[in-house]
Amino acid sequence: MTLLGEFCLWVALLLSLWATAVAxxxxxxxxxxxxxxxxxxVYGTFGALAVATLALWKxxxxxxxxxxxVAAYTSRNLPTGYIVSALWAGQKGSLLFWAVVLSLFAALAQLLTSRRHAHLLPYVAGVxxxxxxxxxxxxxxxxxPFERMAFTxxxxxxxxxxxxxxxxxxxxPMLYLGYISLTIPFAFAIAALLSRSLDTGWIHAIRKWTLVSWLFLAIGITLGMWWAYVELGWGGYWAWDPVENASLLPWLTMTAFLHSVMIQEKRGMLKRWNLGLIIGTFLLSIFGTFITRSGVIASVHSFTQSNVGYFFLGFLVVCCILSFTLLYTRWPSLKADVQLESVLSREAAFLFNNLLLVGIAFSVLWGTLFPILSELVRGSKITVGPPFFNRVNVPLGLLLLGLTGIGPLIAWRKASPANLRRQFTWPVAAGIVTALVLxxxxARDLYALTALGLAGFVAGTILQEFYRGMRARRRMHGESAAVALARLVARNRRRYxxxxxxxxxxxYFVAFSGMAFRREMEATLKPGESVTLASPFGHTYTLTHVGISQFEALNRIVSAATVSVAKDGRSQGxxxxxxxxxxxxxxxxxxEPSTEVGIRSNLQEDLYITYAGSVGGTEEAxxxxxxxxxxxxVWFGGFVLALGGLITMWPGGGAALVSPRRVEPGYQASLAATGAAE
Amino acid sequence: MKAGHKFLLGAGVIVASVVVLIAQGVKETGVYFLTPTELAAKTSADPSFYDMGLKMGAKVVPGSIRRAPDNRQIDFEVSDGLRSYPVTYRGLVPDTFTDANDIEVIVEGRLGRDGVFRATEVLAKCGSRYEAVYDEAKA
Incomplete structure (x- = not known):
């Protein structure tokens, strides 16, 4: 099997080198x-790598x-599901997983791209x-991954x-799918530059791909938070760890791109910026891989130090030089079609949003690399931790949240006073009322009040958009509220x-602000003893240590400590x-031993219990x-975000695909008149 | 003022605040990350390094770990081969902090003038954590 696998790797290498050279x-x-x-x-490469993957699985x-x-990552008593996932649990296997998925995406890009963009495809295949x-x-x-040892x-x-x-x-795999699919938009950007087809064609070709990779990254990051929360046992879900940061960076720049690309489509501006963002996003994904795999920066998520890091560093440098040189040579032909007309316009709101997203990405990158930079420049290593990231990103994040409310409401080109009044009255009122009620x-914490007030404003924006769209449909078609809402979303998937x-x-923002109010205590308890802990919502938990039990499961020896919980005097089990x-x-x-935390979750708060060991082998815990x-x-926010993302990219939606006989001029016109239409 | 200029003004404000926030953040939250040898050199050159919040990365000296009976205080020694410091920590140590021989730790806290490092946080990474132990057996 290893012979076949290794042979397939060589075949894949030759095929992909051939495609690169010819392209x-x-x-x-x-x-x-x-x-x-x-x-x-390209198809052959995928075939060869698929066989190699099957060989490793075998x-x-x-x-x-x-x-x-196989010896390093599995054992005879490992449950079957984890044998499947062992493919991407280690450095070597995950490289193979990466390669096979990349070749699959490359093949899909060749297969699924509309013939209109056929002139780009050989270059795409080359990249x-x-x-x-x-x-x-x-x-x-x-x-x-197929290396054999001298003994068994x-x-x-x-x-x-x-x-x-x-x-x-x-x-x-979710994160990998996100990282890997970023290669396809990058490939199209390079193809557009090489072939000098710098109209919006390449942007249409990659629309679905950008959404797919953005969504996979978002899901991957959220699942990563969930894993850290239930598995690492320190009580939180985000620690600004270098590897977490590395996954956030391309997501931030991709979010910026998804917005700025709308300006290029509608107004022919920002061509250089968009190409720069796509190239930068791809480079950040390689950078993230480098961070994760090189051990340059210590992290709980990383693989051990290895020379694979040098490969990635070299690749990163080469990609960086080649793609920015290429962008530079095409610079003059990427002039904007029009100029910005007013700062009170959606273009300007999106531009500010882009600057903030890139600014946040830059600060995260800076903080992540600071130990290395300070050592290079000043000779001693200085690190920054969560306080730095929170300090910098909380204000920037709040500004961004505010723009989330402004962007969808403000008119393209130039907003009139009437437009501002009609669009902003209710959302602003919602924001102010939220802050006043709190x-x-x-509530007296300034950041929390600002955050929740802004959240009220943005919620007002979103509800107003849905409500007005639905009302317009009801007037035009006499539909019931539910039907109107469903059709509104179905016919304008990208927007809604x-x-x-x-x-x-x-x-997410509201949930994150909750962590400012977390409560924590440590206790050493004999069986029957209890402690009380007050929650920020005013509940009192009484926690009684019941006892410790020892047992053996499939592949582990377990020592389990049990607590009986009462909330405000009522038993919770x-x-x-x-x-x-x-x-x-x-x-x-x-x-080494690991801890499995106990969590009881409800809509207000989680009770999170970590058993840290017994005292001298007694039942005192x-x-x-x-x-x-x-x-x-947080998890619900992730679900809503993923749902929205899926609706956006669901095939067949969007105004462009409404068949001619279903175009409803009156409806379109009335939406335009309310300023709600894009 | 033209729209372009107004936009540049707004953009300038955003860029400037990002830069200021980063600079201030680094200045006020950045801490030194030193090896025991570097820390010894710093304190002998500049006594203000005593009682300053910083991080130290080193290996735990085998056999030096003493745990309090209630498991909530731990004393141990760290060393980089040249210089060593006693460390005391009150709190729960992570699972990765074991009595194995090759654990690397990052301790965050302050070095007192009595030469004892009082840690407020202990991170441990076992050398063989995510990788196989079979490397030495390779043909």
Whole structure:
């Protein structure tokens, strides 16, 4: 199997090098046979890498512990699901996973792109094949997943217990899918530059791809937060860890692109900026991979230090030089068609939004790299942590939240006073009322009041948009409210899906602000002893230590501590937190012990219990009790955001695809008159 | 004023506030990350490094770990091979902090004038954490 797998890697390398060479030589122009051979090589690369992936899976499933990767990440007693996910649990396997998914996306890009953009496709194939070739090279020369050892261990080491979590089966692939799919928009951008087809054609070709990668990144990041929350046991979901930051960076710049690209479509502005954003986003995804895999910056999520990092650093530098040089040579032909007419316009709101998103991305990048930069410049390493990121990003984030409310309401080109009055009266009132009500019930924290007031304003914006759209449909068609709402969204998926995404972001903001009010205590308790903990919502929890039990499960020895919970004097049942020592099939311990936290979640707050060990082997237990307000809303915000994203990209939507006989001039006109239409 | 100029003004305000926020943030929240040897050099050159909030990265000296009976205080020694410091920490240590021989720790806190490092946070990373132990057995 390893022979077949390694052979397939070589085949994939040769095919992708062929596609790269032919595509960039330009010889395919006027030679349909050569163009066909380029896309043929792309399909072939995918085929070869798919076989290689199956070969590695076969090795994992058959417990062939002579393969180093199999021995390092699985064991005989590992549940089957984790044998599947072991493919991407380690450095080498995840490189193969990356390569195969990239080649799949490259093949889909060749297959699904409309024939209108056929002149771009060989260049697209060239870029995707070059990136694929890089990944295959890295595997063959630095991290071969099919490497065999001189001996065969009786059992493998097993999967890291923190990765034995259902969320962990889907979190990395989601993030990878996001990272990897960023290559396709990048490839189209480079193709447009190379072929000098710098109209909006390439932008239409990549619309779905940008949404797909944005959505996968968003889902991946949210699942990552969830994993950190339930598995790492420190009580929070976001620690501004370098690897977390690395996943946030391309998401931020991609969010900026999704907005600024609308300006290019509508007004022919920002061509250079958009190309820069796409190129920058791709580079950030490679940078993130470099951070995760090189061990340059210490992180809980990273793989161990290895020379794979140098490969990525070299690749990053080469990509950076080549793509920005190319952008520079095409600079003059990327002049904007029109100038900005007014700062009171949607264009300006979007531009400010872009600046803020890029500013946030820059500050996150700066903070992440600061230990390295300060060591280079000043000779001693200085680190910045969560206080830095919160300090910088809370004000910027609040400004951005405000723009989320302004952008959808303000008119294109130049907003008239009448437009401002009609659009902003209700949302602004909603924001002010929210802040006043909170002030009246005793909230005094300035940041929280600002955040929630702005949240009220944005919520007002979104509701007003839905309400006015629905009312217009009801007037025109006499539909019931529910039908009108459903059709409104179905016929304008990009727009109303986008508003749902805004709603999701809004929920995130509110949920994040809850963490400012978390409560925490540590306690050492004998069985029967209890402590009380007050929540920021005014509840009092009484936590009584019941006892510790020991038992063995499939691949671990467990010591479980149980607490009985009463909220305001009413019993809420038991919560258990476990210390686990994983063992292999010979009952030898593998990895250090891990903690499984106990969580009770409701709409207001999470009670989060960590068992930190017993006192001298008795039944006296050490606990950390945490109350995390509004955490449920983080996951709900993620769900709303993902739903909105799906609606936006669902095939067949959008005004452009409304068939001619269904175009309703009166309806369109009335929407335009209310200023609600784009 | 033309729209372009007004926009540039707004953009300038945003860029400036990003720069100011970053500069202030680094100045007020940045902490030194030092090895024990570097910390010793800094304190002998400039006594203000005593009682200053900073981070120290080093290895735990094997056998030096002493846990309080209630598990909520831990004393140990860290070293980079040249210089070592006793560390005391009150709180719960992470799972990764074990009695194994090769744990690297990052401790955040202050070095007192008595030479004891009082940690407010302890992060531990086991050398073999995510990677296989079979490297030395390779042919």
């Amino acid at each position: 960039f030589s330009g010889r395919w122009k006027g030679r349909p046979d050569l163009s066909a051979s380029v896309s043929g090589a 090795g994992l499933a058959s417990h062939d512990f002579n393969i180093e990767y 995707t094949s070059a990136v694929t070739a890089f990944f295959v090279c890295t595997m063959l020369f630095a991290a071969n 261990p009786a059992d493998g080491r097993g999967l890291n217990p923190q990765l034995q979590n259902p969320g962990m089966m889907i979190h990395p 002030f009246a019930i005793g 899906g986008g508003y749902l995404v805004h709603a999701g972001v809004l929920i 038991l919560i258990t937190s476990e210390k686990r020592q994983h063992v292999d099939s010979f009952r030898r311990p593998t990895f 050490v606990y950390r009790f945490t109350i995390n307000p509004l955490v449920w809303w």
